[in-house]
Amino acid sequence: MVPLGHQNGQISRKSEPMDTNLIPLHPELQTQPSVYIPEEFIPLAEDPNSLTSQMAARFKVDPRTFINWRWQMKHQVTEGEQAAAILDLKEQETQGFDQLKHLFNAGITPYYMGLMVPRLEDDECPIRLQALPRVEELKDSLGVADPLSEVAHSPVREVVQVYPDRVAFCVAQLCPVYCRYCFRKRRDEEIGLHFNRAIIDKGIAYIAANPAIRDVLITGGDSFVASDSAIEGLLQRIRAIPHVEIIRFGTRTPVTLPYRVTDRLAKILAKYHPVFVNTHFNCAEEITPEAALAVANLVNNGIPVGNQAVLLKGVNDSPERMMALCRSLLKIRARPYYVFHPHSVQGTEHLRVSVRRGLEVMKSLRGNITGMGIPAYIMDTPSGKIPLQHNYILGIDGEDLILETIRGEIWREKDVY
Numbered sequence: 001m002v003p004l005g006h007q008n009g010q011i012s013r014k015s016e017p018m019d020t021n022l023i024p025l026h027p028e029l030q031t032q033p034s035v036y037i038p039e040e041f042i043p044l045a046e047d048p049n050s051l052t053s054q055m056a057a058r059f060k061v062d063p064r065t066f067i068n069w070r071w072q073m074k075h076q077v078t079e080g081e082q083a084a085a086i087l088d089l090k091e092q093e094t095q096g097f098d099q100l101k102h103l104f105n106a107g108i109t110p111y112y113m114g115l116m117v118p119r120l121e122d123d124e125c126p127i128r129l130q131a132l133p134r135v136e137e138l139k140d141s142l143g144v145a146d147p148l149s150e151v152a153h154s155p156v157r158e159v160v161q162v163y164p165d166r167v168a169f170c171v172a173q174l175c176p177v178y179c180r181y182c183f184r185k186r187r188d189e190e191i192g193l194h195f196n197r198a199i200i201d202k203g204i205a206y207i208a209a210n211p212a213i214r215d216v217l218i219t220g221g222d223s224f225v226a227s228d229s230a231i232e233g234l235l236q237r238i239r240a241i242p243h244v245e246i247i248r249f250g251t252r253t254p255v256t257l258p259y260r261v262t263d264r265l266a267k268i269l270a271k272y273h274p275v276f277v278n279t280h281f282n283c284a285e286e287i288t289p290e291a292a293l294a295v296a297n298l299v300n301n302g303i304p305v306g307n308q309a310v311l312l313k314g315v316n317d318s319p320e321r322m323m324a325l326c327r328s329l330l331k332i333r334a335r336p337y338y339v340f341h342p343h344s345v346q347g348t349e350h351l352r353v354s355v356r357r358g359l360e361v362m363k364s365l366r367g368n369i370t371g372m373g374i375p376a377y378i379m380d381t382p383s384g385k386i387p388l389q390h391n392y393i394l395g396i397d398g399e400d401l402i403l404e405t406i407r408g409e410i411w412r413e414k415d416v417y
């Protein structure tokens, strides 16, 4: 891994040699855009009032082309000039594109660009904050390259094991959008990690040799940025390991590239049940009819969908914004599962929020939305996840527990001994 370093509060990338033992990008991803058009998205392409059609018009492309996920990947916005053709960039964003070029990947699907507010005065846009590079990323006194010490927790390359019964298998490197707060930014620098056969072979061998592993999380990068056949090939190999009970995917495609989450892909996943998908909406603005259709494709094929948000300043760090997110998730049948406290990853100081603020935001949900809509607030650490929550147990008085109700009243409850 290529570590990042600090110099006088400025972030710099150390010039360590690249690992040259990797084979190139998976051939499936080097092919021309496929002509496959997902049928279920065609009504959105044919409706002139749909978000898809409006976005396609902004990008001057036929809506039927716009719903092709490979076209989206090939037309990721990576440069400031491209972004400036679609949006009025703020000074911090223009400088971000220029000055971060050689530090962290920038790449945004036309679809996700289309969700951004095109013109801003003083306000911020939660979509822009997540995806456009900003010059503030150069100043960060706390962040580190690998805040969860994943490299140290990898018994073989790209297999991260913190708990005995489960592993995260980082098979993917590419993402439809490179989120500015990503805790795996360190992987940007290396090439050839995406669905790399040598890495997959070694990872599968490790999982097969360790019968304690019951749960495999396929992640990356974005685990859905691969052909259906590459994903199915991987599933076949993992499902063939007798002690693996459940398979989970981590993907942000319902948010950043919903056209990838086709009924055809969902039917492939469903052949290898139990399969779960965790996605990653951070604000209600991301929940569009297109995203809802992507989630519906999964859920309608019996694949439970959970949502793992990250608490981010200006994106979801207020009771109103978090409530809007959780309510919108329930409406599309994506269950709010976790809200992660932001990792101290380099270049993200401007997006971090205090734990005290996080507790306030999460407490505000209690009593105002069904418990099913309240995600667990989590601090992830190299030693595992720590649940963070307002303390409702005020003390013990003899045989009584002294509790605080969600309305702030005192409640005594006799405990059983």
Ligand code: SF4
Binding pocket: 174, 175, 176, 177, 178, 179, 181, 182, 183, 184, 220, 221, 222, 252
């Ligand atoms: S999609 Fe996930 S892995 Fe990719 S940049 Fe965003 S947070 Fe990181």
